Amino acid sequence: MDKINKFSKEITENKELPAAHAMLYAIGMKKSDFNKAQIGIVSNWYESNPCNIHLNKLSKEVKKSIINNNLIGFQINTIGISDGITMGTLGMRYSLPSREIIADSIESVISAHCYDGLIAIPGCDKNLPGVIMSIIRLNRPSIIIYGGSIYSGNYKGKKIDIISSFEALGKKNMNKISKKEYFNIVRKSCPGPGACGGMYTANTMASILEVMGMTLPFSSSYPANSIEKKLECKKVPFYIKKLLSNKIYPKDIITKKSIKNGIKLGICLGGSTNLVLHMLALAKTANIEISLKEIQKFSDQVPLIGNLKPSGSYLMEDIHSNIRGMPIIIKYLINNGIISGDCLTVTGKTLYENVKNVSDINFNKQNVIFSLKNPIKKNGHIRILYGNIAPEGSVAKITGIEGKNFVGKAKVFDSEEEANRCIFNNKIMQGTVIVIRYVGPKGAPGMPEMLKPTSYIMGSGLGKKVALITDGRFSGGSHGFVVGHISPEAQSGGLIALIKNDDIIKIDAENNKLILEVEEKEIEIRKKLWNPPPLKVKSGYLYKYSKLVSSASNGCITD
Template sequence: MKDKLRSQGWFGKTGKDGFIYRAWMKNQGIPDYEFRGKPVIGICNTWSELTPCNAHFRELAESVKRGISEAGGFPVEFPVMSLGETLIKPTAMLYRNLASMDVEESIRANPVDGVVLLCGCDKTTPSLVMGAASVNIPTLVVSGGPMLTGKFQGRDISTSDVWRFNDAVRAGEMTQEDLTVAEACMCRSRGHCAVMGTASTMACMVESLGLSLPGNAAIPAADSRRKVLAQMSGVRIVEMVKENLRMSDILTREAFENAIITNAAIGGSTNFIIHLLAIAGRMGVPLELQDFDKLSRNVPFIVNLQPSGKYFMEDLYYAGGLPPVMKELDGHLHGGCMTVNGRTIKENYDTTETYNREVIATVDKPFNPLSGVAILRGNLCENGAVIKPSAASPHLLKHTGKAVVFEDIEDYKNRIDDPALPLDENSVLVLKNVGPIGYPGMPEVGNMAMPKKILAKGIHDMVRISDGRMSGTGFGTVILHASPEAALGGNFAVIQNGDMISLDVANRSLTLEVSDEELTRRKKAWKPIHKKYDRGYVSLYQKHVQQAHLGADMDYLVGGSGSEVTRDSH
């Protein structure tokens, strides 16, 4: 194995070159035998105090290191750009592709034989997986885990309640003082969001893909068993290097289908779609937006978690975690897919049990027969749009109403609470220019806050459409990722106030009731209003980012680079 280790291209050299590589590493107090044929395992760490979800990763990395050393490996921890969804502006999604480049080049340029990815907050998981997929060496993911369920005024709360609290304050039903108290009650432990938001969805995604050890997705961050899983992952990555079990052996088309089916059953975040498409693009696995609808359509919603259901990630863990969920889906899944522990996905879930049927239902008696995701088509979104039926209001899943159009986010903020705004509960709110290019990064503003005068009627949902995204903790009859986005001047760009829009989720249609001739006339007169950036990464992003239906990756990052160093000068 020694001769095959990638790291020996650095540490196995004799003469001046080997001397330089080893000598500088030895200033950290590392003995010589560590460099003599041990598998070098990189721990790719997104720890940052600006990423609160990942703030416990220094400690988690120590558990991974113990496992690597125990198995005869040489652990080396390295940082990469960390994306904290809660703080970073304008949106962490703008920097997902940049972070993936950091990961890819950090792995490819350094003497590592395998890598453990430490990720938790929303974009840290897809960015790390995308970057590692492009290099394609043995890789294993360890998620940070969800925080403990919040407790406020005698009831359970979570990040999904942010939207409810906001509406309650605006409607005069909750005081600012109570809101301040709720802040500390909601985020009371280490970890990422406690619901099936994007972070939890990403943890379920990597487990259903086979990239993590079984049980990874649901163990709470504060639970000591999270550290145990991290240590076991350190042991296993050394074995994976010896077996040369790479990402391409795991991330097959069938594995991607398993992830899509699982996501539908758990009511996962709509952001799952955009991230999985990007990962598939890096692996060279053909995957299209329509695949998500085709594979999800007959999959019932069986995991009763907020925002689509009642419970929390902590409850999912106590009910058995993700493996018994996948066991319920056995008839839908490709059981023979290989996973990082060297066993098939079916072998991993086959002997597991469900301990709480209030949390994990059966396929025969689901909590909701509607799948977690639906892909809409029509002249309003020629390349597709996304809706999460399980989080929508049933009476709005077939609806026709007049468009109330906001040209950009500033227009929305300035007018949404104007008493003179011409709308009622049957109107359809349309927000433009918040797509990948139009509002660089495609922020999570699609679940627009309701107008005050509608809230005053006691109504808390309307049909809302945008070319942006929505937080995985959000809910409502919200249509997202309309493609092509308004910044490109397609049909979505020329919707006008008063246009009739028809939604029919059962038939997967989203129609702008305007003639082709009129749309053509409008498009000829259309002029872009989005800001164009002329320097740095954002300029590069606007010029090269793909549309949402392709995963919003950079066009020049699709595919892989391989593990060979760009040019070895030594």
């Protein structure tokens, strides 16, 4: 049988590298270890975020099992940024750009040290696309272990989560709840470790990566603090060794068909609009053609069946407890022709082989997942809108609850902070289209999420009465009549930069149109008077990012 230490032998079996060998002896390796395959165990562990605080414990469980499978494992940390903690602050500008740092850092360490494979343990939102982008670049046997979702909080017998705390501020401001109730909701929203509980970005991407075959079955739905998550960590080294032995690489698993599966599952579950950015970036990294128009086509083809927050009622923990795990949903969608079951996975088996023996979904005993015959919405909630405001596209999340059309007068803000102050001080009238611009990938820079203004809007009871459009993006927790990712962005001279207060804006989610109803002659006059504002940063990482980043319509990649 061929050796499985294909890359590490470049160091361990090279007799002209005595210093390297001396250093390996110094960290505890024995002579007999030099012919073993080496696995990088990468986690996004850090203490200041519940999504990530437990990942080092999971990494240690993996390392124990690595040794038992006659492999060498090295624990490695990369960075993370807490979206929840930075939301609404200037720190949020670093969230999306952190995806590139994560991918670059993992690629650097695994390549430089000639590791034979990779086990990645991400937790928060940008962790997941960051690690999968590095895995595609490296193309070495790899498996992802999702850090898992948080359990729900509880207030007065009702399940609450992180979005409850954001929306509570709007309710307190409208005197719908007391200061004491507000404090108790905030204090009880996050009871422990794990990623934010709804079908927000982390859980959306975890579900997508499972159906794409890059995790073991059930990884996306095992809660962070569950015994099943620990057992998953013990199982993974067996499968990484199998991938090494059978020469199964990420690009054998990540194909156009598996990417389609991922997008379709994300849409069926009502996933975050961030899936659009990340799937475009993932596909680009794999040299696979996926366009915004194709994503719209997928959304037209599949129904919304996930009754999951933020637009629905349930959390990821309910998929674990009520449905008995993501594979039950995947099996149902395969059997009904929504997704393809013949794609290869990290188990060495096909997706269908992984799920064929799980139980069938029961629609009589739960309301978490609806049947395809009685969906929440007959087609997907992801809408790619075009028009004079967004000639290169924009992304809306329309479940139907908020309506399908909105026409209103523009109220324009050149920063999120301005908009938040106005919304919080109850200065937004019904029928307004809030415009937040210069918050795109170049303009912010970093394309921060607009969860704070959308949460204020929902908490204030204006969810169906105002709309919001932006060249920024939205958290998976955002809901309401919102349109983001507008391309070209304001900083690049997109039409969003030319909108004035009281201009009429039309949002048509049935015909996928986003229109500024201003005469072309007037638009041309405004174009001649417009000059790009100076970049908000002059040095550092965000400056470099603003110079390299592509538009949102191309996934905000820096390659």
